Amino acid sequence: MKLVADGLGVDRGGRMVLRGVDFSVAAAEALIVLGPNGAGKSTLLRAIAGLVPLAEGRVELENGDPDAHPGDALHLLGHQDGVKAGLTVRRNLTAARDILGGDGDPDAALARVGLGHAAELPGSVLSAGQRRRLALARLLAAPRPVWLLDEPTAALDVAGQELLAELMAEHRSKGGLIVAATHLELKLDGAKRLALQPIVAEAEDD
Numbered sequence: 001m002k003l004v005a006d007g008l009g010v011d012r013g014g015r016m017v018l019r020g021v022d023f024s025v026a027a028a029e030a031l032i033v034l035g036p037n038g039a040g041k042s043t044l045l046r047a048i049a050g051l052v053p054l055a056e057g058r059v060e061l062e063n064g065d066p067d068a069h070p071g072d073a074l075h076l077l078g079h080q081d082g083v084k085a086g087l088t089v090r091r092n093l094t095a096a097r098d099i100l101g102g103d104g105d106p107d108a109a110l111a112r113v114g115l116g117h118a119a120e121l122p123g124s125v126l127s128a129g130q131r132r133r134l135a136l137a138r139l140l141a142a143p144r145p146v147w148l149l150d151e152p153t154a155a156l157d158v159a160g161q162e163l164l165a166e167l168m169a170e171h172r173s174k175g176g177l178i179v180a181a182t183h184l185e186l187k188l189d190g191a192k193r194l195a196l197q198p199i200v201a202e203a204e205d206d
């Protein structure tokens with residue numbers, strides 16, 4: 001399994017925000033996407049997930065399950081944690097597993113991210129860091145090989161960042177691959193790097 005982008009370009013609102021993006025990430029590898037605000041990191045993850053169309057180039061999951069839609073092979077953990085406020089923490093996970101498929105154990109996932117004590121609480125009472133931990137638990141409850149992580153350390157305390165590093169290492173050791181967008185350093189041993197810069201509007205020719 002390999003995630004490959006070749007000459008990828010994306011237009012948002014009539015302006016190219018990504019152009020000529022090339023990368024290749026194989027099973028057990030990771031790619032860190034770096035860049036300042038507005039460089040197109042989130043857009044790239046959404047383009048990989050098929051949530052925004054490509055204006056140029058291609059991105060494909062090679063040697064994945066030929067019968068599966070590429071979107072079924074990935075998780076996109078975005079800025080929004082996707083926590084349903086009216087559901088309990090456990091129900092948040094079981095609902096996600098029902099929708100996404102998979103055979104992960106929700107209670108084991110909650111214990112792993114340090115939310116075992118909160119299983120019966122409504123999602124609405126979780127703190128920002130707990131919401132992010134619940135989003136990480138979703139990666140465990142509905143296992144998928146490709147993790148697309150957008151600023152995954154956001155709201156996590158030091159212990160939470162250690163936990164994230166462990167989960168990412170375990171995922172790779174099981175043959176998963178990771179693309180993570182960040183402003184900051186991430187603990188991802190041997191990761192490839194892709195540096196994005198905002199595309200400055202080109203001067204118009206008269």
Ligand SMILES: Nc1ncnc2c1ncn2[C@@H]1O[C@H](COP(=O)(O)OP(=O)(O)OP(=O)(O)O)[C@@H](O)[C@H]1O
Nearest residue numbers: 012013017035036037038039040041042043044183
């Ligand atoms: N729906 C949209 N319509 C028009 N422009 C958009 C849209 N979504 C994003 N953009 C623009 O695309 C560019 C890249 O945005 P993106 O959110 O991908 O950057 P980012 O690198 O993730 O930034 P940050 O570090 O601030 O999260 C920005 O200039 C943004 O204004």
